[in-house]
Amino acid sequence: RTSRRASLRQTRPRPPFHAHEHATSASPSRMFATGGVMAACAGSACMTATCSCFGAVGGAIAKISARALYVALFVLTTVLAVVMRDYAKPMLAKLPWIVHAAGGAAGFEPGDEWFGAQAVYRVSLGAFFFFAAMSLLLVDVRDRSDPRDKAIQHGNWTLKTVAWVTCLVAPFFLNSDSEVITVYVWFARVASGLFLCAQSLILLDFAFLWNAKWLRNSQESSNDGDKKTATAWILGLLLGTIILFAGALTLFAFLFKWYVPRASGCETNAWLISVTVVLVVVCALVSAHPAAAERGASVLPAAVVAAYCAYLTHAALASEPGTTSSAAGVGKENASLCVPVRNSAGGAGRAELNELAGAALTLLSVAYSALRCGSADFFGDGDGDADSGDVATRGLLESHDTNGDAVNGDDSDVGGAGAAFPNGPVRYSYSFFHAVFALASAYLGMLLTGWGARGDGDA
Numbered sequence: 001r002t003s004r005r006a007s008l009r010q011t012r013p014r015p016p017f018h019a020h021e022h023a024t025s026a027s028p029s030r031m032f033a034t035g036g037v038m039a040a041c042a043g044s045a046c047m048t049a050t051c052s053c054f055g056a057v058g059g060a061i062a063k064i065s066a067r068a069l070y071v072a073l074f075v076l077t078t079v080l081a082v083v084m085r086d087y088a089k090p091m092l093a094k095l096p097w098i099v100h101a102a103g104g105a106a107g108f109e110p111g112d113e114w115f116g117a118q119a120v121y122r123v124s125l126g127a128f129f130f131f132a133a134m135s136l137l138l139v140d141v142r143d144r145s146d147p148r149d150k151a152i153q154h155g156n157w158t159l160k161t162v163a164w165v166t167c168l169v170a171p172f173f174l175n176s177d178s179e180v181i182t183v184y185v186w187f188a189r190v191a192s193g194l195f196l197c198a199q200s201l202i203l204l205d206f207a208f209l210w211n212a213k214w215l216r217n218s219q220e221s222s223n224d225g226d227k228k229t230a231t232a233w234i235l236g237l238l239l240g241t242i243i244l245f246a247g248a249l250t251l252f253a254f255l256f257k258w259y260v261p262r263a264s265g266c267e268t269n270a271w272l273i274s275v276t277v278v279l280v281v282v283c284a285l286v287s288a289h290p291a292a293a294e295r296g297a298s299v300l301p302a303a304v305v306a307a308y309c310a311y312l313t314h315a316a317l318a319s320e321p322g323t324t325s326s327a328a329g330v331g332k333e334n335a336s337l338c339v340p341v342r343n344s345a346g347g348a349g350r351a352e353l354n355e356l357a358g359a360a361l362t363l364l365s366v367a368y369s370a371l372r373c374g375s376a377d378f379f380g381d382g383d384g385d386a387d388s389g390d391v392a393t394r395g396l397l398e399s400h401d402t403n404g405d406a407v408n409g410d411d412s413d414v415g416g417a418g419a420a421f422p423n424g425p426v427r428y429s430y431s432f433f434h435a436v437f438a439l440a441s442a443y444l445g446m447l448l449t450g451w452g453a454r455g456d457g458d459a
């Protein structure tokens with residue numbers, strides 16, 4: 001009987017398979033498992049495409065100078081800070097950890113300027129942290145064979161871009177009353193002063209380079225017998241000097257008109273402008289003295305310094321909070337007249353133009369420092385003359401030997417690590433290079449917020 005049942009079981013026909021019945025009878029867990037496998041496949045495909053895209057971008061970046069890429073990151077940071085200063089309120093108003101502390105202040109209603117300042121502080125803090133970390137990581141890199149040269153300064157641009165974005169985003173998770181923001185604002189005020197000193201050195205380097213280059217061109221033209229061209233180079237230097245001095249003196253005259261409208265009551269503003277003018281005149285006279293000329297001094301750098309001092313004086317006066325006559329109150333009439341609100345950091349007049357001019361000057365300064373800290377391979381051409389000892393071709397931040405000549409290193413400064421990565425001593429201090437960018441980031445935060453005045457809760 002058992003064998004008969006087994007034979008019937010083998011000969012019994014199987015029922016036909018119907019796909020729709022199988023699908024309808026499938027359990028929900030099996031359907032979810034199938035969907036998970038499909039999602040995993042789709043995610044894997046997306047990641048593969050993303051990695052391929054990053055690989056292609058990395059290959060393109062590898063052909064660009066590393067210094068140009070760092071300048072590009074700072075330019076993007078500056079643009080983001082300017083945009084966030086004016087249009088940050090709709091986004092920040094939706095972040096409860098930022099508006100919570102602001103709403104807790106009695107009688108204080110945050111406005112557009114307050115939200116803009118909070119955004120600028122965070123962008124500035126993120127950029128400062130990124131470049132300061134790069135500076136610390138690259139301390140004492142003296143040779144291209146150092147692993148940090150290839151891995152940090154010139155390589156891994158995908159990771160560095162992710163780190164840069166992370167540094168910019170992370171500060172937005174801080175509360176508006178966070179001690180980190182408060183301490184950073186005060187620290188940025190000090191760091192901004194250091195950057196202004198570095199910026200003055202950068203401008204002096206530019207002025208001496210300009211003067212030496214045009215004098216050399218005039219001498220070469222004179223040696224070739226072209227007296228007319230030689231004279232044209234000298235006249236160009238004289239014209240540039242006259243324009244810079246005239247512009248500085250004109251701005252000083254307008255500063256007296258804008259910030260010292262009365263004969264008395266504005267002694268502080270008058271003293272600041274007068275002392276600056278006296279120092280500018282003394283500097284010009286010393287530079288024009290024959291004894292100074294024998295040591296390589298020139299009037300053109302003095303004219304550049306004069307124009308820069310006039311700009312800094314305007315920035316200092318415009319950073320003062322202005323008051324209107326109606327809000328001056330008893331005993332504050334002089335303050336309302338010395339610092340009109342249209343000319344102050346809180347006004348919408350000349351202070352706005354001063355901030356934009358300062359941001360543009362900051363961009364030019366960091367770009368020029370990046371260009372001059374090495375050879376002429378800023379855009380990856382690698383054709384710079386590393387052995388030239390002429391003052392017109394040496395950079396402010398270049399490494400030099402004991403004779404004053406640039407070190408004979410490889411000029412390659414490409415962004416990625418190629419098959420034959422260059423060796424030899426580094427062309428410039430990587431740590432100092434990023435320190436300048438970090439100080440510029442702090443200065444940018446102060447420049448766009450009236451040196452921190454717009455982010456105060458009682459402002």
